[in-house]
Amino acid sequence: MLKAIKTALVAALLSAVALPVFASGSKPTVVLVHGAFADASSWSGVIAKLEKDGFPVIAVANPLRSVKSDADYVRRVVSGVDGPVVLVGHSYGGSVINDAVPTDGNVKALVFVAAFAPEVGESAAQLSGKFPGSTLGGTLGKAVELEGGQKDLYIQQSKFHEQFAADVSKDEAVIMAATQRPVTEAALGEPSAKAAWKSIPSWFVYGDADKNIPPKALSWMAERAGSKETVVVKGGSHVVMVSHPAVVAKVIEDAAAHK
Secondary structure: OHHHHHHHHHHHHHHHHHOOOOOOOOOOEEEEEOOOOOOHHHHHHHHHHHHHOOOOEEEEOOOOOOHHHHHHHHHHHHHOOOOOEEEEEEOHHHHHHOOOOOOOOOEEEEEEEOOOOOOOOOOHHHHHOOOOOOOOHHHEOOOEEOHHHOEEEOEOHHHHHHHHOOOOOHHHHHHHHHHOOOEEHHHHOOOOOOOHHHOOOEEEEEEOOOOOOOHHHHHHHHHHOOOOEEEEEOOOOOOHHHHOHHHHHHHHHHHHHOO
16 A cells, blocks of 8 residues: 555656646636638647647637737737736737737737748738748739728638648648638738837747748748747648647747746
8 A cells, every 4th residue: 555655656746747837727828819811720739739738728810901900909808818928920910919919018928830020110011022932922812802992812722732731631721721711911011010029038930831931031030039949840831830730839838938
């Protein structure tokens, strides 16, 4: 009996050593913001890993209307969270989180997942064209005309797999293509009003085979932001959170653990 108790105590101590550095109930909430041509379900694999590891998670439905209005919405979501937040953006979602940090200071870290990290005055379109390599323009379908001269942009479903999610299975890419959310043309050209990465520690993860945002642009933005950790996924497409959820979740957890 005594031997069994000792064995149980040793096992408990060993498992405690393997636990993250957070005290019980103290893990920050992870707020995930998807980008253009995607939706909140693109975070499913990342969410499963984070929740398994005990992190509260909110996957925001990004409106994709304008940087300002999208950021205002995300800011309200973040302001409603009790306790510290790790704010994560994918693609255009990086522009949004960059402008969405509340003034109450509850955002402890930013994570840019194949995402834009603009300086004040820079737009997603401008950053995407800073280095050669993006082939997005040629894959866009006929724009949907909106009131006021605005346009909604989609990727042609027949070109979605190769352009957006080349390292995802064809079957999954077909579903992603059919359910993609459009972004307004104006949002991609809208200059950023803030640059949260200047004052909040930032992490970056992206694929070296990204066809939407040139990897050189992503590397340049990470270096400019003084990234605490930059992870480059070999062969990774623009949707590394779908194709490599464990890698992306690990970067988010690293950001959450940062003191």
